[in-house]
């Protein structure tokens with residue numbers, strides 16, 4: 001006589017819905033193995049930071065990376081937030097060669113918005129998940145030192161105020177936080193190596209420099225487009241992978257905010273970072289999709305000599 005368990009139907013239904021979930025988790029196993037213990041620098045851009053749901057999903061992803069055994073470091077921007085605050089103070093925002101012309105008065109606003117507003121908000125969102133995030137700026141513990149940067153416009157050296165060029169990075173404090181299981185959240189302000197004040201540094205540039213100094217495996221730059229467009233603004237075809245040399249050839253054709261992003265990616269992969277990626281920060285959980293699945297989205301820059309295979313994720317494998 002066959003005895004049917006009274007809950008047999010229910011059990012098989014549960015198994016039915018549970019198995020696909022297990023498969024999804026197992027799909028992540030090779031990536032978990034590959035990235036375990038690796039440092040990932042994530043730049044969260046001002047334009048991707050305007051939506052509350054996206055910000056909350058970003059925080060979840062970063063905390064997920066941390067619990068999955070990676071060492072995430074967040075560098076944040078805040079261009080639109082700075083411009084809005086300058087506007088409230090009756091100050092105009094002017095950009096030259098993609099960088100904000102930063103008067104002494106504007107510098108106070110930049111510092112207040114980045115360190116006092118944007119960074120605090122991100123730290124708060126991350127710390128909803130536990131005592132993880134610690135905010136700092138490049139001023140803290142000599143993390144970033146800079147000297148005055150002059151813009152180059154048509155061969156001319158142009159004074160753009162308190163914009164800094166990073167000269168030195170002391171990763172001690174960030175490494176200590178990472179070793180303690182924390183998530184550093186860094187605002188792109190540098191201490192001045194020459195006059196005792198502070199400098200405004202583009203956040204993409206700061207993230208790339210920090211990724212190199214930390215010996216990071218990955219630099220991820222979140223923004224408000226799908227990735228690097230091959231022929232922007234005429235086409236929305238995204239370049240999914242390219243080498244450093246291929247990117248170098250494209251650089252003169254790039255415009256506005258993409259310039260410091262792609263220069264940062266190039267600098268990173270030329271100085272030891274295994275891969276640098278530009279991702280669409282408007283897609284919820286884009287970081288998880290990029291790190292733990294086959295469905296890499298956005299643009300990946302690899303060092304010269306890396307295998308570029310459009311069909312799989314052979315990131316950073318040297319031929």
Ligand SMILES: Nc1ncnc2c1ncn2[C@@H]1O[C@H](COP(=O)(O)OP(=O)(O)O)[C@@H](O)[C@H]1O
Pocket residue numbers: 044045046047048077079222223224225227228229230231232254255256257258
């Ligand atoms: N080739 C390109 N591909 C994609 N975006 C480009 C390209 N060239 C210029 N852009 C512009 O760069 C912008 C991204 O830079 P930015 O606005 O500074 O972003 P963020 O605030 O995230 O740092 C895009 O929204 C787009 O307008």
Ligand SMILES: CC(=O)N[C@@H](CCC(=O)OP(=O)(O)O)C(=O)O
Pocket residue numbers: 044045046047076077078079080082098099100110163164188200201202203204
């Ligand atoms: C020198 C310079 O331009 N600094 C930037 C710093 C913030 C930033 O880079 O923010 P996004 O990443 O959101 O653009 C600025 O003042 O806007």
